[in-house]
Amino acid sequence: MTTYALKTPYLVFLGDAEDLLMAKVAKGIAYWRPEKCLAQMRLENAKADLNLPDMSIREAAEAGAKTFILGLAPTGGTLPQQWIPLLIEAMEAGMDIASGLHVHLNDIDDLVMVAKRTGRRLLDVRTPPQTLKCGNGRPRSGKRLLTVGSDCCVGKMFTALAIHKEMEKRNISATFRATGQTGILIEGAGVPVDAVISDFTAGSVEQLCPANDQHHWDIIEGQGSLFHPAYAGVSLGLLHGAQADVIILCHEVGRTQMDDLEGYPVLDFDSLIKTNLELGGLTKPNIRLGGIALNTSMLNEQQALTEIAYYQNKYKVPVVDPVRTGVAAIVDELEK
């Protein structure tokens, strides 16, 4: 499979971001893969700070930086014109450019020309690989975990990254499998499942997490929700392609409306779990619920622990808040 295979270490570009909300992707990379981040580069009026050494392009190149990361979400996803000379400078200094922007670097003639001349790569991580196949549903070896959601943006990527990190800490053989652009930039590899031609959705996930050693875990980032009126097809293709042994249900406590869509309340856990297991059972008959990950940030500590205890008692699986409690309880259960 063609993945992005970003070269390390990175120079993480923060532009003129005023805070880390505007630099969410950069923040994710620095948080989850600090060992890959050599330095940050900030423009004069930037206020965001990843607590990485500040370097210029020249300094970073001399220190060995191999990829310039555009880890920002500028308004509208477009690329400010004044950044183009910086990208050219970075390529001339020996770096690839990796971007999660909506606008494709490969559509900008000036950049493509310099990339050709210098032999550098323009990596648009929203563009899926060109070598995708349709799914075949054939059983494959290795263990797989998929995070599924009650909605978009409820912590599916965060939970998967946290479980992967906990497994690494315990020397469990595991790979994080990214399915969205932020996850891909964090991991440096993956398939942007929501950008794949619909016929290839399940197939692209089969390619993303192929057969593996029987003790190896693929920890797969979920997308959307089976009950999202726009994206459920993506979630189902992902569920079928993953052939997950275990799903982890992710939810943000207090979320009642789905993706701000009027008339689409967030469903109860019973329905979410039942439907994911029933449909997932098509390609993995013994699929099971391995835990629930709650984002309890809107609750205080006591409320959060009460909420966690309630679901743990109800579903008899580990229930965690990856930020507040960590995910050790889930991995404990998987190790049994």
Added chain:
Amino acid sequence: MTTYALKTPYLVFLGDAEDLLMAKVAKGIAYWRPEKCLAQMRLENAKADLNLPDMSIREAAEAGAKTFILGLAPTGGTLPQQWIPLLIEAMEAGMDIASGLHVHLNDIDDLVMVAKRTGRRLLDVRTPPQTLKCGNGRPRSGKRLLTVGSDCCVGKMFTALAIHKEMEKRNISATFRATGQTGILIEGAGVPVDAVISDFTAGSVEQLCPANDQHHWDIIEGQGSLFHPAYAGVSLGLLHGAQADVIILCHEVGRTQMDDLEGYPVLDFDSLIKTNLELGGLTKPNIRLGGIALNTSMLNEQQALTEIAYYQNKYKVPVVDPVRTGVAAIVDELEK
């Protein structure tokens, strides 16, 4: 929405097809839309025959042909080199070219050049419109029927076209909504849902069959099956985007294995109906089963009628074989 809006009438090209199996799309167009077909054009050694007048490009152009239809499935989906001069001649004679081939006419420089010079269009109906949006799930007016399947290739397009034709015969306001390349070439408009970026699957269907007069029926061609390990995501996006009042379950009698995929038997009707209604209920709460369409071609007349009676008694909805019995019983029920 950008649809293909093929100009009529058509010159249907049969190449050197030995039989109508090789010219399935052409056959479908001539069968379902004879009023749009001016003539057929066959190369010297062709044996297929649509029972249309034979014309050369010049003769057809003089008789008013506006679109040259490449309604063939050449081995590998590629375009034989010796056909390119014919396509150029057709454009120079005033026709657009519409193609359902895997190879894109718009990727062939010689054709693109002539299209520009003559102002003709190269219509690759496998290429989805560029103006797609994500779904929003908002309820919309008008009535919609979607054919759903137990598998691929079980008669979903045929059933939808037959119901549409029956409605036209009865002067019921109705539009056939094509979602695959054959359907698009037959109707001259549509969206190739399986070629859409997965994030836009449901949204593309919302655009395909927008809000309409409350008595108008959109008859939507289904794709795949919710239990197909490769394509279920497409089927679910289609189901959600369609907001169908009525689904018609399509099945080929005798099919036991799904799409020749080992380990994936065709599911029982109970599961198929229940899952389609449950999941479809997300965007259309009062979705209902409006009938069952069986392809009974492998049975004799008596066996077929017994089979039909069995399911009709079991599910208390009209059960038909669109070829053997017609679909009047389904439309009768919809008119009640």
